[in-house]
Amino acid sequence: MRRKIVAGNWKMNGSKDLAEKLVGYVRSESESLDNGVEVVIIPPAIYVRDVVEQAADTLAVGVQNVGQWQSGAFTGEISAEMVKDQGCTFALVGHSERRQIFGESDDMVAAKVERLVSCGLTAVVCVGETLEEREAGRAEAVVAAQVKHGLASVAADQWSRIVVAYEPVWAIGTGKTATAEDAQTMHASIRKVLAGIGAPAESISLLYGGSVKADNAAALFAEPDIDGGLIGGASLKDKDFVSICRSMPAGT
Ligand code: PGA
Numbered sequence: 183m184r185r186k187i188v189a190g191n192w193k194m195n196g197s198k199d200l201a202e203k204l205v206g207y208v209r210s211e212s213e214s215l216d217n218g219v220e221v222v223i224i225p226p227a228i229y230v231r232d233v234v235e236q237a238a239d240t241l242a243v244g245v246q247n248v249g250q251w252q253s254g255a256f257t258g259e260i261s262a263e264m265v266k267d268q269g270c271t272f273a274l275v276g277h278s279e280r281r282q283i284f285g286e287s288d289d290m291v292a293a294k295v296e297r298l299v300s301c302g303l304t305a306v307v308c309v310g311e312t313l314e315e316r317e318a319g320r321a322e323a324v325v326a327a328q329v330k331h332g333l334a335s336v337a338a339d340q341w342s343r344i345v346v347a348y349e350p351v352w353a354i355g356t357g358k359t360a361t362a363e364d365a366q367t368m369h370a371s372i373r374k375v376l377a378g379i380g381a382p383a384e385s386i387s388l389l390y391g392g393s394v395k396a397d398n399a400a401a402l403f404a405e406p407d408i409d410g411g412l413i414g415g416a417s418l419k420d421k422d423f424v425s426i427c428r429s430m431p432a433g434t
Pocket of ligand 1: 191349353356357413414
């Protein structure tokens, strides 16, 4: 059975107050979740410690980015070891905002994935096409290339630490969600690509991200190859986020 995951990516939002109130609320509500979903909070790195304390081993905590090196003179960077040291078990890699705004390449993504899985952390590797690429009929090819390059350094015994998040760039923060059918088609395609590179494709969790809300999560999560969601805007609203976590069907 694949891991079912709902992860809230706060991006550069939130505060110490939100870390206490929202995480406290999500933790107490998640105690009654009986659908086997792993709930992950991904705040800005500076609030990780506050979130870890509030999460109290009930929720998992992650970071939005990690440095690609082990240690050294890299001002402003945080290593995978440090992330683990602070109690995180997850990290996003290659979010489209990192790729587009900070010029993160597939090689950098691969190096970061390598650092994370070597430290025993779960890497949520984000992939997705732009609107232009979709309209040109290149969506599947673009995503396949990102998957292949980003996961090039994963060793046979490290696949259990890999999660792939499909986030079409045109759906992020825009209110436009891919239809459940289109998302399913891409997820099935990603699973084929994973099988093609020798990964245990059937056991790797694939998350969908891009304007997931309380009212569309259930339809997305009902699809056979969608194992959870990466949630941006709605993860900052306590009740909406919990409602999304509850939308995961049990026993799939
Ligand atoms: P959104 O963001 O849910 O606000 O569209 C998703 C993401 O960027 O991970």
